[in-house]
Amino acid sequence: MKKAEFIAKIKEDLEVEDELTLDSRLDKFLDSLGTLALIALIDENFGKSIPAEEFQKFTTIQSLIDYIGEEHFE
């Protein structure tokens, strides 16, 4: 997946109105519903589950990409 496409999916699924970049902070969008949306997005696109305690490590979109693995992105 292209990183731009991933960012667009995050924006859509988490219903974020702000413009997002790889350096955008994720934590402010991760309320209870935002967290579920992110879990669904990662499962659907990468077949990976993210343990709850990992979420606090995702400060930016790039840190989430690092967790998923750069090899999944173009």
Place this chain on the structure above:
Amino acid sequence: MSVRIRNIEYYLPEKILDNEQLEKDFPGWSAKKIENKVGIERRHVVGESETALDLAFEASKKVLKDYDKNKIDFLLLSTQSPEYYLPSGACILQDRLGLRTNIGAFDYNLACSGFIYGLALAKSLIESNIASSVLLVNADTYTKHIHPKDKSNRTIFGDGSAATIIEKSESEGILEFSLGTDGSGFKNLIVPNGGLRHRYDINAKEIDDGSGSIRTDNNLYMNGPEIFNFTIKVVPKLVLEVLEKNKISLEDLDYVIFHQANKYILEYLRKKINIPEDRFYLDMRETGNTISATIPIAIKNSLDKGVITSGDKILIVGFGVGYSWGATIIKI
């Protein structure tokens, strides 16, 4: 010997908590967003002096209205909101309902899988000639466990009870089961204090979950992300397993009823498992998540609305607290 569900009735407490009230209690919490995402508009909640056993009594009275109560020879009560550590609520319920005294009765402590396990127990009791007519009652009042400032859980859960009569029949109405347990997740949906491991603590500190919901260890705690991870991992496999066990395909089913956890989770699971939208029950708008009562409430509502009719094959799936899960196929 064959076994079937004869009848289901349910009872919801009169008091209602709607999204407008939640919006007042939690400024910034959008009623519309709640409704769109979790599919809940209002929940019925018990009053201060009302218990799960009271709800169980009312639901049982309804289902026994057109049934000779002397035929009941086993009573099963599924609850995680007991009146007492001991005795078993089922014993009190036997007496309140005026059931025979030469019958078996006990409680079992399960939540979202409680209806499935109740059917498995009832079927086993009947097939082994221990009973011929079982009254299965699912009753929970999680709102009593929830902190008033816990907006997430107050949004999701409602109180309610369902009563089901299961009896011998000529054709098989309850097919094969798949059941599962994984206690490694027990801390992810729990009331930590109040049992004998950690006593109720009158000085328990308030804990903010970071998204504005507050609780103490005396209250219900739900680790939403971990519960979602658990359902994604377990439910698709469970569906495949129970279909295989019954040698039936998804296409051959007339309808599918999952435990009504919340709309977001159910919609995701439905798409992941490829269950057609028109054969998938999704309705918790008026009740919220009523724990072990959601599946029998859904069956009853589907029957009343004519969505399911005689002869239909219905997959029912429960999953949650424990972790505990189970599924079976019923024929109406």
